[in-house]
Each structure stands twice: as structure tokens, then as C-alpha cells.
Amino acid sequence: MSIPGDLKYTVSHEWIRVKDNIGTVGITDYAQDKLGDIVFIELPKAGVELEANSDVAVIESVKTAADVYTPLSGKIVKVNSLLDKDPSFINSDPYNKGWIFEIQIKDMSELEKLMDSSVYQNKISED
Amino acid sequence: MKNNTSLIFEKSVKGRKAFSLPGPVAKGKKPADYIPAGFLRSSLEFPEISELDIVRHYTNLASKNFSVDGNFYPLGSCTMKYNPKINERICAYEGFKDVHPLFPCKKVQGYMSLLKEMEKLLCMITGMDEFCLHPSAGAHGELLGLMLIRAFHDKQGNRRKKIIVPDSSHGTNPSSAAMAGYRIASIKSDRDGQIDLNELRNALDDEVAALMMTNPNTLGLFEDKILEIAGMVHEKGALLYYDGANLNPLLGLCRPGDMGFDVVHLNLHKTFSTPHGGGGPGSGPVGVKKKLEPFLPVPVIRREGDILTFDFNCPDSIGMIKAFWGNTGVILKAFAYITALGDEGLKKTGETSVLNANYLRKKLEEHYNIPFNKACMHEFVISVKDLASKGVHAIDIAKALIDRGIHPPTVYFPLIVEESIMVEPTETESKSTLDSFIDEMVQIRKEAEQDPGSLKNAPVNMSVKRLDEFKAARFPDVRYKAGKNNI
């Protein structure tokens, strides 16, 4: 199970990569594995402003559906429309081609509430 | 020709037909004489087939289907009991089948009195004060029940926002509550698979409108703390909702009304033997205690002089929940069933459903893990989590049963048991059938341990092998279109 060290993680299994005030968000390798083969993703709309932990997207596999939550407050600035055509990137490359959206971060201090890779590693080994 | 999987559209040949209709009354008149050309249809691509070929097509399809008449069908939570043939005959009487719902009430007193009589019978069977027969299925009944609960609290000027459901509940419970405008609070079950009173106490605040539960619950266990639960819920001013999907074992034994439930829905297509029709139609009547009666949907059947009529004038009613007054054709069959069985027959039905389930449970407990293994009601839940190490899952057991001519039990529900297999034999199955099922289950267990690969391949005896559900959902082909080869 891959858990890159340079990312931050949420309890609901999202990752975020921060560069300046823009965060790129996706779901973790662990989450994609639990979901199984993904058949569809309902992407958020660029431009909407959201509070941290609000649901922004829905990922569907054959037998389940899972909400994706935004780890931080801010404005969605970009979505990965590649996933519209082929959501399987979330399965095959969750941390790169499988990114879901970019968010303009409102409050950098919220980052501190997120987990780093070692804490996340511990959390999923408990599950 | 056997195992032909062509679609009806692929069998179409230009110029063939089955239909025959009388000619028009006024010779020489055409629709275009009356309807502007712009409103008329340009084309309709429907199949063209002869009558015999239509019959062959559907006869072939029928042969690819398991059914209660053909197969043991222990589908947990669905109560797949025998559907008495007489009830089908009765439903076909001209005086039932060919009656328009908008006939003046005085012309349909047979129906009116039958429906009124049915309301009374259901009140007596459930211990409720009034019944509404309108809902088309269990989930529709839930939605109605929750609308009534909402109207009740609203009338008291006390809008409440939450509905509590146990984590073992059926998906329709939270979904119906959401449709009625509520938020959901889910509570965990306790170690015995029952409602955890502490969890309940913590969840019960002034915002709670109702607790929805089934009894016996979806593990097949009787919630024996029901009177305490009812007390706790009522003390907070909330109401108690009964999902009647599991009423069958309680027939003749005890009644939700006496347990403290305020609103009840029944599934006539489960407990009262009406056929499931390949997915429907059902009927989901709702019963209430007196205090909720003013909110029932219109029309309500009332006596006016010497006839029964429909009353649409009920100021506090929530309104209508469907066109007309219910799946009367289904209600009719359930009425015939209750009338035929009477008091003693219903009691024996409930008892035998419990006996059959416990017999299976006892015989299977040596071979399978039954997480909550104690006297059950009409069903019980096996877990095959212990077979995961062999790579065998509940789905594989299910498919192996199909090869043996048995419709699999419900799998992967309730959600609180991993790798669950929920078995509900119903009272209409003979001991011989139960014994064969036991034999097959024992053999499958052996196979799972010795040759798991063979189970992964099942079924091999059906018209198709395991189907690619990923492909179906990822590249949806949900309709045929001429000239477009979807697959």
C-alpha cells in the first residue's frame, strides 16, 4: 500500500498535496483498493467555495459508492476532467493521474489538523 | 435454438404482425384529419413479430428463471412463501379485474366493503387502530409512515429533524426518512445483535422524531427489550415505527401495536403470500394508533347512510400518495389469504416459519459460523468470513447453490455481518426440501475447503456464467438501439 511521505491525509482517506496556496486532492491507494474497480465519479464544479470536510464528489464502484470530502476550506479551482472519461486512473495511479480536484486554500492553518504519512499509516493498519 | 439469447428486436422481420383490431367506425377518416401534422409521430421502431414467435420468446425467457414454484427460494427478508393459486384465480374475476377506479361508489360496494374489511383485519392482526391500504410496497409505506410522523409533530408545533435507525436496518429505512425530509442518526447494535439501549439513550434527544425498527430484526432475532425501548422513545416525545417486513413469525403470537409501535407498515407480498412478480407489484399498507389517524392520506373509506363512500375531505390529511387507492389487485389476494387461513391458520403459519428456520439453523450450525446463534424467529444469518482464507466468499456459496437448483439466500445483508448469508425458509417448505438444502450446504462447505476453485467458477449449469458487473456499470448498455452494437 503506497503512502507518499510528502502528502497530508484525512481520516476519510483523502490526500492533499500543497504548493503555494493551491492544494491538489485525491483519494489514497488504500481507499481505492477498498472501493474496488471504479466505474464512475461525479466531479465537483470549479468555482464553488466549500468549508473543510464538506462532500465534493462521489466515487462509484460496482457495489458501493463513497463520498469524497474536501480536506480544507477554499474554492475549487480545477477538476480532473480526464476522470470523466476514464475514472480508472483513480485505481491505477491514485496519487498522480488520479487526482480529483484543486482547491485554493483559504486558511493554511487548517493543514495542521491533517495527518502526515506515518500517522495515516498507523490509522489504516488499525482498521 | 435452445439457449437462444437474441433480443426480441433481433427477431423482428418487416411486415410480420401479431395484433388484430376492429376497423375504424367512420370510414375514410384518418388521424391527420383531426390532429395537426406537427403533433403526429414520424417513426416508431418497434419489433414486428408473429404471435407464436412472441409466445416462444417469452417461454424461452421463462425457462431461464428461478421461481418459488420451481425452486427452493430461501431469500432472507423477502419471505418467499408459496403463492396460493386460488388467489390468482380470484383476482381474475370480472367483478374485480374489469372495474374502473372512478366508477361511482354505489356501483362498487363489493370492493368498498372488501377494502374496509381488510383494514379491520389488519388492525386486528397488528393491534393498530386504523389502516391505510394505499402504499404500493414496503418502502412506499415507510415514506407514508414518516410523512404521518412529520405531520403529527408539525401539528404539535414541534418540528423534529432526526430519525434513528439501527445499523442493521434495511436500506429503505434511512432512504425513506431522507425522502421525508429527515436527517439520519444510525445506532450500533449490541453484542447480542439487538438495539443497544445505551446507544439509543445517547441518540435520543428532543430533535428525534422517531425510531424505525424491525422486530424480529434483520438478524432474525426478537428484540426482547422492546417494551423498554418503546418507553424510552415515548418519554422523549418521539414515535416508534415498525417495519413490518419481518412480521411473518409473529403471526398469531404477538402484535406490534401491543409492543408500543405507533406506526406500522406491512408487506402484503411477504407475510400475506401475494406473489413478488419478478420484483413487484407489492402492497405496503400502513397502520397507525388513533393519534395519527387525522393525517392519513385521502380518500378514506367511510359509511354514509347504507353505502360506503370515499371521503376526500379530511383537513389534516397529508394528501394523496398515489393515484387512486392502492394496489387493489394485490390487496385482494392478501384478503383471500387471511380469510382462508383464519385465526388458527395464521398462528400455524407463524409457528411453522419459526420451526423451519430453527431446524435449518440447528442442522447447519456444525458446518457454518452463525454469529448470533440462538433461538431465532423466521430467519438467521450465517457468516462465511472464515472461508475468506480459501478465497471463498458469500457470493461463491450463492452461485454454487444456483448450480444445485436452489435460489440463494440473501447475501451481504444485513451490513453488520461480514460475508453474510441470510436464510429464510418460510413455513411452506417441507422437511424434505429443508433436508436437501442442508445436504447441499454441507457439500458446498466441503468443496469450499477442498476445492475452492470449483466454487469460483459456479454457476456452470445456467444459461450464462458469472456476468461482468463492472463492465455493465462502467459502460452502461441499458437499451437496445438498432444498428448500434453496444457490446
Added chain:
Amino acid sequence: MDYTPHGREDIRQMFESLKISSVKDLYSNIPEKIRIRSYGIAEGISEPELRGVLEKFAGMNSSVKNLKSYIGGGAYEHFIPAVIDDICSKPEFYTAYTPYQAEASQGILQSIYEYQSMICELTGTDVSNASLYDGATAAAEAVLISIDKYDEGTVAISSAVNPMYRKVIETYLKSSHCNIEIVEHTEGITDVSRIERQISGKLISFISQSPNFFGCVEDVKALSDYVHDKKALSIVIANPLSLGILEAPGRNGADIVVGEGQPLGIPLCFGGPYLGFMGVKKELMRRLPGRIIGRTLDKDGKKGFVMTLQAREQHIRREKATSNICSNQALMALRAAVYMVYMGKEGMKEVGALNICNSHYLAEGVEKTGKAVLKFKKPFFNEFVIEFKKDAEEVFKIFEKENILPGAQVKEAGRNSILCCVTETKNKNDMDEYIEIVRKL
């Protein structure tokens, strides 16, 4: 009587396995306090007695077989081909349940896939579900789709929509944040300029019916164009039997087409079980309520059918599902499918044409008597409103003497007016008799 199978020896053996002496031993955890002795309902009866009891109830009802009925209003008397009863009474269909186990349910699954395909073709939409409870709840579910899509705003309904459907939509929307506005019809049809004048707030969906409650054919294209201009959804309630001859609403811009499938081979049966159908445009596929059947391949690459897109449904999504529906009206969908196949391309057109020609024959005949007029002078399908010069109550009495129900009394149609329905079940003699009675009024 009852349907339990065990003989005494069976029970003895089962008790022995369970080490019990009575079923009561299995109930030990059921509080004594709530146990009952009996329900106090009547003793059971035998099958021949049961027939007698039910025949008596049936005998107290009039049927369209012994009473000439011109009543429509949401349920219609039509010719039902014998093949339908025959095919749908195959126990492999009617005693099965939801096709959860695809390999053991290919018959039902394929029949529904074919049903969906024909509903799409008939309505001019891209995706159909496997059925909903009835036309009215299908209309309500359609409105819920628009709320799911836009969250809040105004839902507008034409007053020419069947009043029962309007009531059901109102009931379903009571807990939503959306308000409902009724747009009054103009001379029996919906007038686009009135929507513009009447609606305040952001429109999210407009619901019209064609043929509408008064039987008149609406200009679905003009309505849909207007609604799309406002970036809202056009929901059209249609009579499926009319669509063999009238243009598909989907081809005229409707985003969602719903309706009552009863005219397609389903008996009147005093109001149910009927069939709610729903077809939507592709963009709305994942918001569709209820089950959907899809075609796929098995391990060996052979075609087969499964329930698909289930992540929308209650058993997976629970409170976030697109609808709570579980059991639907599958057997009624099968009836409709067999009906559509039996009528086929030409029959659907012909039966539609017969309805139009017959109803116009009666309407013209009635008007020629001078004793009544057609209330709305608009193109209609198989229903129309007759306004009598005489008191409608009295008219009814006169018809009743001849064992005829001349139509439905509906207050929406106005004073002394009735909603009259003529289908292919009426012949020239029937209608001449009707006209003669009106002449003598």
C-alpha cells in the same frame, strides 16, 4: 386451511433435532405480557368456501363488461390481448423476486431490458428504469430529480395536469424547500406566456401532461423550449398508448417523460397494480430512481443481463439514494412489454389512430345534436370535455337508465361538464346509442 406442509412425523423429528417439545420453547425471550391467544378474527375456511365468499364481493361490483363506461381520467379500458395473461401467468415470472442473482434470473432481466428499450423508443428518451409504482408517483419522482439537480427553486405545474397527480406531487414535496406554483390552463391547454407571467422565482422544472387531463394534446415543443430557456427541466406526463401515433415528447425536448403504463395491457382492477414508467435524457441517467437493467458479457463472452448502476439505490446509498424504491411493478412492466411487442410497429400506430378516430366520431355526433358542446376546441386524443345544456346530474341519471356511464364527473372541467373517454373498445352501435340519448335530452 393453511399452506404448511408438515405431517405429525415431520414435526416430531424436527422437535427432536431441536430438543424441544413445542414451538413455544423457541419463544422464551418474548415477553409474556405481549403474547396473545388469538386475534379474534373468523375461523379459516376451505378453498370452495373461499370462492363463494369472494364471488359474493365480486358480484357486488359493476364491471366494464356489464356497464358501458366512457370513464377515463387516469385509467383506461382497452383491449388486452390474450397472450399477455398467458405469458404473465407463467410462474417462472410471477413467483420470482427481484433478479438479485443474475444467472438465475435471465428471463426477468432480459424482459425488463427489452421493456426499457421500448419505453425509450416510445418516449424519445435515452434511459428508462425498470418501473415505478404508478404514473403519479413517477411524476413526483421526476420532480425530485429536478430538486436533486438544482437544490431549490420553483416547481411549476400546469393546471391541465391530472389533479390526482398534482396532489401526489404536492405530498411528496411537502418537506422540500421548493414551492409549487400552478399555471392555469387557457381553454384546455397550457399557455407559455402564462408561465412567464405567473412564475416568480427561479424555475427548476415545469410539469405538463400530453394528452392532458382534458384530453387535449399540448405543444410539448413550445413548452420545452421555454423551460430550457429558463435552464429548467421539462417534465412531460404522457399516455403511452397515444405515443404510437403522437410524437414522442423526448423528441420535442422533454428531459423526463413519465406516465401511467396501465393502458398497455394492464387491467383496470379498481386502481392498481399499475405501472409508473420513466425515461430520461442521458445526462440524467445517474439521477434516475429505481432499478436499471443492463446488458453485459459473462465469463465466456456470452451476452447476459444484470441489475446495474446500483450505486444510486437505497441498498447501497441508504439516505443518499436517488429514491427509496425497492419493490417496483415488474410484473406490470412485463405486461406492458408483451403488449408493445404484440402490437408492434404497426399495431401501436393503428390502436392510436382508432382511439383518435372513434373519440372524434362521438364528439362530433354529440355536438351535432345541439344539446351539448365540446368545452375545449383543441386537438385531443381519446378524451374530451362535453358541456351539456342540461344539468349534468340529470344527464347521468338518464344515461344510467340505459346502463351507461357517459364519462367522469370532474369539477376541474367546470359546471355541467363531463370528461368523456372513447377507446378502441367502443363500436359504432355503442356510440350511436350515446348520441341518440344526448339528442333526446
